[in-house]
Amino acid sequence: MSHDLKVGEIREQYVTEHQIWQHLNNFYYRSSVSTSYKYVFFKALLENLYNVDDKLGLSYNQIFYSFTNIYWNLVIHHNLAQSHNKNKPARAQTILQKYANDNAIPSEWQFDQLEDSLQLKIVNEVKRDCKQNVIGAFYGDTAGIFYEFDIKQAHFRFNKPVYQFMKKYQRILINLTNYHLGKYLEKVNEATSTMALLSKIEVISKRSSLETFYKVLTQFEQNRCFYCNCDLSTNRRKTHVDHFIPWSFVQNDNLWNLVLACNDCNLQKSDKITARFYLESMLERNHNLVSIVREPTYFNTYENKKLVDLYDYSIMNGYTTLWEPRKVHGLKN
Ligand SMILES: [Zn+2]
Incomplete structure (x- = not known):
């Protein structure tokens, strides 16, 4: 199973836009989804496109800061469940709820309003618990052409043509991912409509203050x-x-x-x-x-x-x- 992968190499260095769209559509429309992980992970990658190093690498801290920030604002700030199974919440959701309860943090607070040291602690725990599952799963859904990774070495590097593609279609990819995340959240949080969710998701990573x-x-x-x-x-x-x-x-x-x-x-x-x-x-x-x-x-x-x-x-x-x-x-x- 791809979500158990610890290491993944780039399967094809030279891929066309046509192939990339094909695998992305497969991810959006055909991959099995039991939690919102993969959408939030792809959103985190899109947010970090301009934070890559000169080899197109991203640190796990960068990726999981964005990942945790989005999750906190969805789970704690907007009180949205992230798993289709009510009895089995997403692991990230459980971690965040534990921190919010233990520290008596009101739901009005967004992630960037927490103390820096607390943010760091939470990001580290989410990273430790979710990295293997999330990175391997998305890698599998996109046929190993998007990036290479090594969980133990905390290594992540984009495939160059895919990186160029993501920059070229950035706005469309953000919209598509928000839409699919919204649709998924509507399904697992019966009461809310996709449109109402979308207006929240579109600004979910936005800081409360600069x-x-x-x-x-x-x-x-x-x-x-x-x-x-x-x-x-x-x-x-x-x-x-x-x-x-x-x-x-x-x-x-x-x-x-x-x-x-x-x-x-x-x-x-x-x-x-x-x-x-x-x-x-x-x-x-x-x-x-x-x-x-x-x-x-x-x-x-x-x-x-x-x-x-x-x-x-x-x-x-x-x-x-x-x-x-x-x-x-x-x-x-
Ligand atoms: Zn002026």
Whole structure:
């Protein structure tokens, strides 16, 4: 059985888009599903597409942080069962409920609101209990062409053509996965409709607050709007942390994709990307930030090419309206 696999090699290095779609459709429509694991796992991979290292590898911590974050928000925050068998809940569900009960955490809280040390503890336990089952099962459903893995070595690496495919069709794959997860959850949580579930699932990984990033950015940068250059120092309430490439596309909160923006720019830009000129400013901004921010995890896997790729692929995925502010304020010095 594929869910018992401890090691899996990439079965075919050269695969066409046609083959990849075939295996994906097989996964979406034909694979046996007893819990929501595989959908949440694939969502976690999609969220981490731009966190790969130079060999297209992902750490188990990255994968299972996303996996646990999604699960917490589904299970604790929205109180949704994740298994078709009421008497046999998904293991991840049991783990999370135990932590929520033991620590008396109210259901209003999202995962990012827990103490960092508690988050880490939970992620480690979910990782330990779920890695073998989840990674091997999805590998089997996609005929071993998506990635290679070794549970003992905590190794995971994408197959290159599949990785390119996932970037090219990222938005569609996010939508498809959300839809299938919604359909599954509707089945096992009889009372809720897929449409109502979808609106929750679409923002399930979104942080409750970007305050941590606000602190880092104001500490190391001039307090000015990245887009219109207005002075932000006078009004905290009107300062936003903005995803340079919209969150709806990246589904992630990497510091290298975050900027300070004024209220007006934030509202006007909304879910759009900017004119290309700002991409150049962003690369320069990151170049400066890398050299002064002392917390290395913020830039672990960052390289300029990733941001350029992200920009180009967001256009390819339909973010075609290029926004820029109507008025740019003059530089002070
Ligand atoms: Zn502005």
